[in-house]
């Protein structure tokens with residue numbers, strides 16, 4: 103008997119026996135998903151309201167997790183007479199935008215920034231009741247600001263705003279598409295908790311480190327109609343000593359004030375902080391993950407990671423790039439750190455895939471033993487697999503030491 107958390111793994115390549123008496127001795131990835139679920143959904147009881155955390159993918163992204171896998175999770179929950187609901191929160195930003203790249207073509211950004219645009223993409227990608235068999239609910243309200251403040255003793259944060267709607271549920275199954283991420287190196291279960299379950303305020307604080315500020319030396323209230331005050335839906339802006347100021351306890355970083363202020367670019371009095379990279383970003387979202395786990399109860403959460411289309415970038419972008427390794431399979435666990443570590447270890451041990459360069463030549467694949475996302479990223483010196491695990495161990499939210507059981 104071991105005290106290490108177990109990670110169940112179904113390889114996509116291996117032909118597995120379904121049952122000892124089965125005539126058909128091979129299983130497909132949906133059956134393997136169900137075999138993993140049989141191992142990890144032991145905590146779900148009849149009548150439980152079960153949140154199924156998903157990410158529907160940005161518009162134009164073609165590498166997001168296929169809804170077929172999510173339907174399998176939903177069916178497994180229903181088979182226990184429990185009630186599944188897909189849950190999601192709003193992405194950063196304000197509104198969906200299209201950036202023209204020619205007269206006929208454009209690139210989509212921020213299509214998950216508000217419920218209306220987010221629901222359109224969810225439908226387009228098959229994340230709805232008619233395809234998956236469970237409704238999709240946004241758990242952080244219209245503005246992405248409905249949160250419950252959870253006190254923690256984190257690396258950076260003392261409190262985190264966790265999406266209020268989460269607390270209507272008894273259990274949660276976190277579904278993650280394991281792939282690369284430009285700031286965090288990879289995205290898996292930890293990122294689903296630490297970014298996907300918190301309000302925009304804590305998403306903003308994780309990505310930027312601080313909230314916007316108004317520089318009094320640039321803010322001249324005689325040159326405007328104080329549009330910033332009107333634009334702020336949470337009434338975070340007031341005038342003090344002839345200058346607008348932002349209440350940092352209320353602001354959630356939507357930047358509507360910056361859009362409405364008549365002074366733009368270098369003349370803008372509103373200072374939007376720059377994105378933070380590496381440990382600074384990762385430690386903050388692991389603080390968020392700590393708040394989600396402690397408030398919802400680690401025993402109420404199960405994790406399933408799908409390592410298919412293991413691409414360089416995350417599902418929040420319209421072009422996530424090519425896969426860096428072959429499909430690695432399906433992983434299931436009770437521990438978010440162990441499951442992500444098992445995915446990372448499997449990815450490092452796998453041979454890389456050749457990558458097509460801009461000039462049309464193929465880059466030699468990376469050999470087993472190399473961190474493929476780091477090797478493929480232009481920000482590679484800022485990245486590293488250990489960042490998420492070091493921060494998780496500091497916050498004591500799981501174990502990097504695990505037992506891998508092949509299904």
Ligand code: SF4
Pocket residue numbers: 314333334335336337338339348352353354355356357358359360
């Ligand atoms: S102060 Fe500006 S950035 Fe902050 S919530 Fe209000 S409008 Fe949004």
Ligand code: SF4
Pocket residue numbers: 316320321322323325326327328329330331345346362363364365371372
């Ligand atoms: S921030 Fe812009 S809109 Fe707001 S008071 Fe200052 S100058 Fe006017």
